[in-house]
Amino acid sequence: MIETLLTSQALLWLVVVIQAVALIALARQVGVLYERVAPAGALAVNQTLRSGDAVPEMNLESLTGRVLKIGGQPERMQLLFFLSPSCPVCKSLLPALRSLQRDQRSRLEVLLASDGERAVHERFVDREGLGDFQYLLSEQLGRQFGVAKLPYAVLINSDGTVASYGIVNSREHLESLLEAQELGVSSIQDYMTRAQGSGPIQVKPEQSSKEVAHEAV
Amino acid sequence: MSSEMLTLASLTSAFFLALLLFAASLHKFAARDQFTQTLARYALLPASMLRPVSILMPVIELSAASLLLLPSMRLFGAVLAAALFLLYACAIGINLLRGRTEFDCGCGWGAAGGEKANTLSGWLIVRNTLLILLASLPALSGGNGSMNWLVTGNAAAAGLVFALLWVAADQLLANRPMAERRHT
Numbered sequence: 001m002i003e004t005l006l007t008s009q010a011l012l013w014l015v016v017v018i019q020a021v022a023l024i025a026l027a028r029q030v031g032v033l034y035e036r037v038a039p040a041g042a043l044a045v046n047q048t049l050r051s052g053d054a055v056p057e058m059n060l061e062s063l064t065g066r067v068l069k070i071g072g073q074p075e076r077m078q079l080l081f082f083l084s085p086s087c088p089v090c091k092s093l094l095p096a097l098r099s100l101q102r103d104q105r106s107r108l109e110v111l112l113a114s115d116g117e118r119a120v121h122e123r124f125v126d127r128e129g130l131g132d133f134q135y136l137l138s139e140q141l142g143r144q145f146g147v148a149k150l151p152y153a154v155l156i157n158s159d160g161t162v163a164s165y166g167i168v169n170s171r172e173h174l175e176s177l178l179e180a181q182e183l184g185v186s187s188i189q190d191y192m193t194r195a196q197g198s199g200p201i202q203v204k205p206e207q208s209s210k211e212v213a214h215e216a217v
Numbered sequence: 218m219s220s221e222m223l224t225l226a227s228l229t230s231a232f233f234l235a236l237l238l239f240a241a242s243l244h245k246f247a248a249r250d251q252f253t254q255t256l257a258r259y260a261l262l263p264a265s266m267l268r269p270v271s272i273l274m275p276v277i278e279l280s281a282a283s284l285l286l287l288p289s290m291r292l293f294g295a296v297l298a299a300a301l302f303l304l305y306a307c308a309i310g311i312n313l314l315r316g317r318t319e320f321d322c323g324c325g326w327g328a329a330g331g332e333k334a335n336t337l338s339g340w341l342i343v344r345n346t347l348l349i350l351l352a353s354l355p356a357l358s359g360g361n362g363s364m365n366w367l368v369t370g371n372a373a374a375a376g377l378v379f380a381l382l383w384v385a386a387d388q389l390l391a392n393r394p395m396a397e398r399r400h401t
Contacts, residue, residue: 006367013374020381027388034395 049145049154049162056144057160063122063135068111070141071160076109079177081168082142082152084114085124089169090151094128096171101132104178107158115139155181225368225375227355232376234298234352235285237383242278245271255323259308277301285355295356299349306345309337 049055055071062068070078081097083090101110113136114121125135145154145165155163155177163181168174245252253271256262262270281301284294309322318337324344 009371013371013378016378017374017381020378020385023385024381024388027385027392031388031392031395034392 049165051162051164053162055156055160055162058138058141058144060136060138060141063118063125063137066134068134068136070111070136071156073160074109074156074158076107077158077163077181078156079108079110080113080141080145080154080156081110082113082145082147082150082154084116084150085120087150091128093151093168093171093174094130096174098132100174100178108178109134111136113138113141115142153177157181221368223358225372227358228369228372229375229379230351231285231291231295231355232373233379233383234348235282235294236376236380237348238278238282238285238298238301240380240384242275242282245275245278252323255321258320259312260317261308261311291355295352295354299352299356302345302348302352306342306349309341309345312337313339313342 057072058070060068060070070080079100081093083093097110097112100108110133112130112133115137118137121135121137125131145152149167151168152166153168153174154165157163164177166173166177168177249271252274253267256267256271257264277297278301281294281297284290284297287294305324312318320336322337322341324341
């Protein structure tokens with residue numbers, strides 16, 4: 001009887017010690033995470049057009065034959081989303097684009113943009129049910145904004161200037177563009193650099209490059 | 218029974234403080250340059266004294282830890298430990314009064330949180346007061362009540378667990394400023 005109690009006592013102490021060690025390890029990991037993880041935002045790699053620059057006015061014909069004006073003085077803000085039918089990350093963002101289009105219809109127009117063979121894109125539109133979006137095919141458009149990696153998005157203000165831009169890998173990134181526009185900064189990275197004096201963590205270079213590498217389509 | 222409880226409590230506190238002081242002295246030995254800088258930041262000693270004191274302090278901590286573990290010397294160990302905590306509390310208190318608070322107190326051991334993790338605050342005084350009270354337990358009871366291996370074993374295990382939880386709490390406190398700056 002006493003022996004059983006003693007054994008269980010010893011075992012319980014062992015368990016408690018293990019739990020305390022686990023608690024220390026967890027607390028340390030939380031600390032390390034806080035140090036490493038900066039808020040994720042759309043990564044801006046564009047060098048040709050910067051936030052605040054006027055977007056050169058372009059008239060482009062969409063897949064459905066409608067002529068659309070990019071830049072100039074659009075009635076609503078325009079979100080140009082550059083994608084490709086062969087890019088899985090782009091596809092994963094389509095639901096987010098649909099809800100953005102629906103929720104912000106009054107102030108925002110979502111445009112899909114890509115380049116390449118027309119037939120491939122028409123099949124893509126059919127398969128993914130993208131009939132609600134205006135779909136632009138223009139190599140020039142992508143070059144204009146310096147799009148090197150997909151999916152990429154550019155937000156154009158209703159006065160025809162670039163609001164924010166960057167590689168978007170997630171819904172969070174997409175929303176960060178709108179948020180950046182509201183805050184009047186070009187990207188979350190820009191916001192963090194400006195706010196650095198007051199504390200927020202800087203995005204470390206290796207993190208950015210990791211994100212790019214992960215992104216390469 | 219109550220004397221046994223008192224023995225258990227005082228032994229637990231002795232083991233806990235011994236572990237704490239042991240870890241603290243090891244850390245000070247391992248990172249002596251860092252400790253010298255910490256001493257300099259407290260601005261209480263002339264520059265020529267920094268080097269000797271940076272060796273002396275961990276030696277005192279180590280001896281207090283060892284004395285606490287020896288049954289016949291426990292009383293001395295407890296008094297020495299209490300004196301150390303009082304000394305640290307005074308050093309912190311003087312700098313609080315001077316208004317110099319924005320530097321690392323050197324009181325955590327390498328919590329992942331970087332340099333600025335533990336700046337001086339009134340909480341450190343509270344913390345050291347708590348430690349002094351704990352040290353007074355073995356000092357008052359003389360350390361030797363009705364001792365048997367069951368009491369000793371339980372006290373050792375409890376002391377170890379308290380020391381581990383102390384480290385965990387230390388880390389969580391170091392995380393706090395990082396958690397707060399995310400919301401600014």
